[in-house]
Amino acid sequence: MSALIAAHNQLDFLSNHDALTELPNRSLFHDRLQQSIAAARRNGGQLALLLVNVDRLSRINDSLGHAAGDALLREVARRARGIAGPLDTVARLSGDEFVLLLTGCEDTEDIIFSARRLIDAIAQPHSVGGHDVVVTGSIGISVFPRDGDAPGDLLKAADAALAHQKDAGRNGFRFFKGEMNAQALRWLALETRLRRAIGRAELALHFQPQVAGRDGRVLGMEALLRWHSPELGRISPADFIPLAEDTGLILPIGDWVIRQACLQNKAWQDAGLARVPVAVNVSAHQFKAGTVPAVVRAALLESGLEPQYLEIELTESVMLGDTTAAEAQLAELRAMGVSLSLDDFGTGYSSLGYLSRFSLDKLKIDQAFVRNITTDPRSAAIAQATLALADGLALRVVAEGVETVAQRDFLGRIGCEVLQGYLYSPPLPAREMQALLEAGHVAL
Ligand code: C2E
Ligand code: MG
Ligand code: MG
Numbered sequence: 074m075s076a077l078i079a080a081h082n083q084l085d086f087l088s089n090h091d092a093l094t095e096l097p098n099r100s101l102f103h104d105r106l107q108q109s110i111a112a113a114r115r116n117g118g119q120l121a122l123l124l125v126n127v128d129r130l131s132r133i134n135d136s137l138g139h140a141a142g143d144a145l146l147r148e149v150a151r152r153a154r155g156i157a158g159p160l161d162t163v164a165r166l167s168g169d170e171f172v173l174l175l176t177g178c179e180d181t182e183d184i185i186f187s188a189r190r191l192i193d194a195i196a197q198p199h200s201v202g203g204h205d206v207v208v209t210g211s212i213g214i215s216v217f218p219r220d221g222d223a224p225g226d227l228l229k230a231a232d233a234a235l236a237h238q239k240d241a242g243r244n245g246f247r248f249f250k251g252e253m254n255a256q257a258l259r260w261l262a263l264e265t266r267l268r269r270a271i272g273r274a275e276l277a278l279h280f281q282p283q284v285a286g287r288d289g290r291v292l293g294m295e296a297l298l299r300w301h302s303p304e305l306g307r308i309s310p311a312d313f314i315p316l317a318e319d320t321g322l323i324l325p326i327g328d329w330v331i332r333q334a335c336l337q338n339k340a341w342q343d344a345g346l347a348r349v350p351v352a353v354n355v356s357a358h359q360f361k362a363g364t365v366p367a368v369v370r371a372a373l374l375e376s377g378l379e380p381q382y383l384e385i386e387l388t389e390s391v392m393l394g395d396t397t398a399a400e401a402q403l404a405e406l407r408a409m410g411v412s413l414s415l416d417d418f419g420t421g422y423s424s425l426g427y428l429s430r431f432s433l434d435k436l437k438i439d440q441a442f443v444r445n446i447t448t449d450p451r452s453a454a455i456a457q458a459t460l461a462l463a464d465g466l467a468l469r470v471v472a473e474g475v476e477t478v479a480q481r482d483f484l485g486r487i488g489c490e491v492l493q494g495y496l497y498s499p500p501l502p503a504r505e506m507q508a509l510l511e512a513g514h515v516a517l
Contacts, residue, residue: 091165093143094150102164102172106224109162109176110217120217121184123173124231125153125191128209128243130169137202144201145208152194156187172231185257186319188212188246196244211238212246220249264320266302267313271325276300278333279500280351282509283471283493286485289514295352295386295493296334297500298326318358327359328368335376335383337503342382346510352384352414357391363398366405373409380410386437388416392427403431414471419455428466436463438489440474447479457487 089101097105106122113120127149134142146169153163153171162174173191178184195210213235215221220230230249238247248254270276276298283293300308317323331353338351359365365385373380385406391399403413414435415428419442438459445452456472463470472484475494484492497515509515 094147094165096150096154096171097162097164099164099166102162102166102174103224105162105164106174106227109174110222110224113176113217114222118176119178119180120227121175121178121187122215122217122227122231123175123184123188123191123246124166124213124215124228124235125171125173125195126211126213126235126239127169127171127195128211128239130208133201133206133208137204137206141202141204141206145199145206148199148201149195149208149210152197153191156190156194172228181253181256182260182319184214184216184248185246185260188214192244192246209244211235211243213238213249214246214253215249216253260316263305263308263313263316264322266304267300267317267320267322270300270302271322271329275302276326276329277502278330278337279502280337280506281493281500282498282506282515283352283491284497284515286481286490286492289497289517291347291349291509291514292491293350293352293384294506295354295500296330296337297354298330299500314356318356321358323356323358324362324364327355328364328372331355331368332372332375335372335378338382339376339378341507341510342378344507346507347513348382349510350382350384350412352386354386354416357388357393360387360391360399360402363402365402366409369406369411370409373411381412384412384414384435386414386416389418389420389427392431396427400431403433407432418459428462433468435469435471437493438470438472440494443472443474443480443484443494444476446483447477453483453487456484456489460488 089098090096091098109120112118127146130142130145133145149171150163150165153173157163157173158177160176164172166172173187175184175187191212192210195208198205198207213231213233215227215230215234217227221227234247234249238245241247248257278296279299280294280296282291283295284290285292298310300313302308314323317326334351334353342348355365369383369385373383407413412434414437415433416437417439418436420439436459438456442452442455446456460470469491470489471491471493472489473493475481475484475492475496477496481492481496498509501509
């Protein structure tokens with residue numbers, strides 16, 4: 074009996090999978106797509122179908138033989154599976170055609186990101202039959218529900234997009250819907266430019282002073298990244314930091330920011346100016362990479378800046394997910410003598426649990442609360458509770474986004490002594506920050 078079941082299972086597997094790659098075949102893929110559509114309909118989700126063609130496979134078959142072609146296809150299948158999430162499906166539809174069904178795609182950027190990774194993965198050299206061969210992939214993309222709500226329609230739309238992409242020169246991706254291509258193009262163009270910006274001195278740090286509310290004395294400063302592209306003009310970090318995070322560019326950029334902030338602060342100290350800490354924003358992606366302590370150590374060493382003059386600003390997202398890795402890095406930073414400040418406090422997942430577990434030095438009251446502090450009792454209460462909490466945990470507090478005298482006075486009354494915002498100064502280019510450090514305080 075059990076032999077019968079095993080045989081049945083084997084038959085079932087064989088009839089639903091491609092023999093060469095062991096991926097689901099067209100008929101199983103059809104079923105999976107149907108199920109995913111039903112689920113997406115229930116929970117209002119979006120699906121993307123990435124139809125992938127391995128370009129010029131026949132050339133490999135002709136020149137190196139079919140065994141080499143087969144090995145290549147198996148490797149492409151393996152790489153595609155590596156990109157798919159646990160709920161996604163990779164299938165082989167025909168000779169040189171694969172499909173990736175993405176289920177958890179919230180927006181177009183998620184889809185673009187996966188398409189890029191797939192193209193890059195296919196384009197990495199393959200070693201088949203003792204040869205290094207390079208092939209490219211072309212991708213046509215359709216999206217449920219906008220391009221159709223039946224498996225056949227979605228496949229047809231992806232196929233049409235793929236045909237366009239092949240005409241346009243292969244090794245790229247294309248959406249069925251025109252406006253999504255426009256968005257992808259903007260995004261890609263930005264990425265290419267940002268990549269070049271790193272080597273071309275288009276990035277700069279500006280500095281915003283943090284001052285004593287009582288007399289305007291400069292107590293510290295925050296380094297804020299600026300990008301001036303010759304083609305696109307000034308681009309806000311709110312726009313390009315997320316892009317840098319999605320593309321991994323945040324790592325070289327983040328390293329540069331930390332080094333540059335240390336070098337600049339040390340240069341000012343050597344010139345005899347006020348010795349104050351510089352705060353640097355570090356994104357959760359940098360902590361995920363695990364390299365922050367090493368980068369900080371190298372930057373301190375290279376610049377000669379003493380660690381107490383460097384502060385790392387992190388957001389609550391760092392403390393979510395794999396917290397043990399983040400915890401270890403934060404502990405290492407503190408052991409070096411660098412201080413830690415929690416940015417945008419109150420906007421995230423503020424929980425007492427992590428506040429006591431992660432040893433921090435400072436909380437920054439988010440500008441969203443400061444903005445409404447004199448008009449909205451809830452914002453005022455949040456600011457007040459933050460101060461009480463900080464007091465209990467022996468943390469310092471900075472209020473950011475202070476724009477008016479009324480806000481300053483209110484913050485002073487509830488005991489917030491360090492302020493940052495346009496009322497005192499916008500972020501300044503290094504030369505103007507230097508003038509401020511020479512004066513030692515902002516003009517009130
Ligand atoms: P953030 O760290 O919370 O920085 C504060 C933002 O508020 C800055 O925007 C600053 O210019 C702005 N700001 C300061 N005072 C006022 C005020 O009185 N009113 C208003 N309305 N805004 C004020 P910016 O420079 O555009 O930076 C935006 C965000 O980009 C930063 O928020 C930070 O999260 C991120 N960012 C900036 N530089 C870096 C960086 O080097 N690395 C990383 N990972 N993120 C950065
Ligand atoms: Mg900040
Ligand atoms: Mg902030």
